[in-house]
Amino acid sequence: xxxxxSLTKDFGPIRAVDHVTFTVSKGEVLGFLGPNGAGKSTTMxxxxxxxxxxxxxxxxxxxxxxxxxxxAKRRLxxxxxxxxxxxxxxxAAFLRFVAGIRGFKGAEQKRRIDRAVQMAQLETVYNQPIDxxxxxxxxxVGLAQALLHDPEVLVLDEPTDGLDPNQKHDVREIIRExxxxxxxxxxxxxxxEVDAICTRAIIIAAGKVVADGTPxxxxxxxxxxxxxxxxxxxxxxxxxQMLVALPGVEAIETVPGGLRVLPKPGEVIYSTVxxxxxxxxxxxDDIIFARGHLEDVFREITRPGERRPATAAAAEGAxx
Amino acid sequence: xxxxxxxxSAVFKREFVSYFTTPVAYVFLxxxxxxxGALTFYIGNFFDRNQADLDAFFTFHPWLxxxxxxxxxxxxxxxxxxxxxxxFLLTMPVTLWDAVLGKFLAAWIFAGVALVLTFPIWLTVNYxxxxxxxxxxxxxxxxxxxxxxYLAIGSCLSAATxxxxxxxxxxxxxxxxxxxGGTNIVLGFAASILPQSLVDLVAxxxxxxxxxxxxxxxxxxxDLIFFLSVMGVFLYATTLVLExxxxx
Numbered sequence: 001x002x003x004x005x006s007l008t009k010d011f012g013p014i015r016a017v018d019h020v021t022f023t024v025s026k027g028e029v030l031g032f033l034g035p036n037g038a039g040k041s042t043t044m045x046x047x048x049x050x051x052x053x054x055x056x057x058x059x060x061x062x063x064x065x066x067x068x069x070x071x072a073k074r075r076l077x078x079x080x081x082x083x084x085x086x087x088x089x090x091x092a093a094f095l096r097f098v099a100g101i102r103g104f105k106g107a108e109q110k111r112r113i114d115r116a117v118q119m120a121q122l123e124t125v126y127n128q129p130i131d132x133x134x135x136x137x138x139x140x141v142g143l144a145q146a147l148l149h150d151p152e153v154l155v156l157d158e159p160t161d162g163l164d165p166n167q168k169h170d171v172r173e174i175i176r177e178x179x180x181x182x183x184x185x186x187x188x189x190x191x192x193e194v195d196a197i198c199t200r201a202i203i204i205a206a207g208k209v210v211a212d213g214t215p216x217x218x219x220x221x222x223x224x225x226x227x228x229x230x231x232x233x234x235x236x237x238x239x240x241q242m243l244v245a246l247p248g249v250e251a252i253e254t255v256p257g258g259l260r261v262l263p264k265p266g267e268v269i270y271s272t273v274x275x276x277x278x279x280x281x282x283x284x285d286d287i288i289f290a291r292g293h294l295e296d297v298f299r300e301i302t303r304p305g306e307r308r309p310a311t312a313a314a315a316e317g318a319x320x
Numbered sequence: 321x322x323x324x325x326x327x328x329s330a331v332f333k334r335e336f337v338s339y340f341t342t343p344v345a346y347v348f349l350x351x352x353x354x355x356x357g358a359l360t361f362y363i364g365n366f367f368d369r370n371q372a373d374l375d376a377f378f379t380f381h382p383w384l385x386x387x388x389x390x391x392x393x394x395x396x397x398x399x400x401x402x403x404x405x406x407x408f409l410l411t412m413p414v415t416l417w418d419a420v421l422g423k424f425l426a427a428w429i430f431a432g433v434a435l436v437l438t439f440p441i442w443l444t445v446n447y448x449x450x451x452x453x454x455x456x457x458x459x460x461x462x463x464x465x466x467x468x469x470y471l472a473i474g475s476c477l478s479a480a481t482x483x484x485x486x487x488x489x490x491x492x493x494x495x496x497x498x499x500x501g502g503t504n505i506v507l508g509f510a511a512s513i514l515p516q517s518l519v520d521l522v523a524x525x526x527x528x529x530x531x532x533x534x535x536x537x538x539x540x541x542x543d544l545i546f547f548l549s550v551m552g553v554f555l556y557a558t559t560l561v562l563e564x565x566x567x568x
Contacts, residue, residue, distance in 0.1 A: 048411045051567045073413040084404030086334070088341045101330040101412050
């Protein structure tokens with residue numbers, strides 16, 4: 001369980017994290033989203049006790065990270081951004097060091113290391129200097145280190161950054177397997193990852209939490225959520241005016257190769273539009289139903305200046 | 321307390337072993353031994369002095385340490401900060417003190433190994449004559465303590481920068497001040513502008529003066545306390561600098 005209460009961090013005159021508050025419970029995988037420099041890593045560094053907050057507090061399993069750091073750190077596995085490692089060591093020596101510092105000895109130590117090596121699939125490179133390993137293996141060594149003591153809480157800063165699709169898949173599998181037993185925060189700017197493994201997502205921009213919900217909730221905030229795209233080689237005259245007059249339709253947009261019909265918030269317009277098109281016998285090649293893209297929500301929320309208001313699009317549609 | 325010990329020793333072990341996984345340790349040991357020998361025999365005129373003691377050997381230690389010790393200490397924290405492993409280390413269940421102390425001890429014991437490897441010179445002097453082996457031991461203890469003091473200064477400056485070269489130069493410069501404080505150049509200059517009490521203060525901070533006392537064979541509690549407090553102060557300063565700089 002992680003409790004973050006009004007966490008704030010100033011670097012000189014710059015406020016990197018601004019009163020961030022959230023709670024993550026056991027079994028949740030929280031995706032921490034935001035553009036670069038939004039304060040994701042800084043927040044994680046405060047939760048893991050690396051940086052002291054300017055104000056506010058973070059608790060790991062009830063232990064305040066600032067006043068009781070050792071107890072908090074013992075319950076925490078952390079993969080820092082870029083997975084920094086002692087590159088002149090082998091995974092074997094490195095994991096023994098981590099096990100030693102975490103207080104495991106003898107048979108217990110061996111058991112813990114074997115388990116972590118197996119989970120991260122490090123058997124083949126176990127005795128090679130970390131220096132000589134590929135990026136994917138280095139990341140897995142970092143992951144093995146974070147999992148070694150089977151912590152209740154995992155904080156993973158961009159665990160799949162820079163990995164190839166297979167490696168990404170492997171890392172996600174590891175996370176998914178552990179998820180029910182643990183409290184996990186991962187930061188990422190790969191949005192498909194949120195869909196793939198997170199039960200909840202927080203979007204942070206300029207140090208502030210700007211959205212908090214399940215990936216589905218967030219998708220629903222997309223302008224194109226439940227939108228219907230009609231693929232047509234030739235758009236019939238007055239098609240836009242007719243479509244915008246349908247019940248539940250908010251606006252019409254011209255997109256390459258056709259028209260996109262945007263619904264009013266909360267409306268489902270697929271069958272209406274589909275039926276209307278069939279009645280009119282328009283030469284439609286394909287009707288595409290959009291679930292809404294996290295990516296759109298992400299952009300709309302984190303760069304509100306660029307948002308194209310739906311009403312403007314409607315006006316455009318009417319004029320055309 | 322045992323938890324403390326476990327943490328410090330884990331950090332110590334990793335750091336100490338890391339010296340020997342790269343050629344750095346071997347290069348250092350060879351250079352140290354070669355220079356210590358050359359200075360003793362050629363510049364210190366070990367044979368011409370015709371005395372069965374190691375004064376000619378120990379006299380050069382402060383000057384040798386001046387640039388060799390910063391070469392050990394420069395990587396202590398600068399490298400961790402540059403590679404980002406400092407974030408990994410300090411989010412382990414250890415205190416800042418455990419980490420600072422463990423790494424310092426590794427460097428200190430490494431310097432001790434270099435010192436122990438000069439034993440042939442002790443064999444030589446025992447073969448040639450009958451030295452006061454008590455004084456020799458005192459010289460070794462004094463030299464080891466002085467190395468620790470230089471290392472603590474180096475540790476602090478290594479924490480202040482991510483660049484090992486800068487860490488080296490700064491450490492050498494500060495160590496130079498602490499060494500030179502006991503020479504006539506500085507003391508003569510100080511005497512011309514400062515009251516006598518301050519001149520004494522400057523002199524009292526000199527590694528040279530304290531080391532001279534010990535290498536004569538007199539291990540005075542005051543000299544011991546001096547070197548140990550320099551280590552304590554600069555290791556404490558290391559934790560403060562790290563606390564301030566680690567996030568950058």
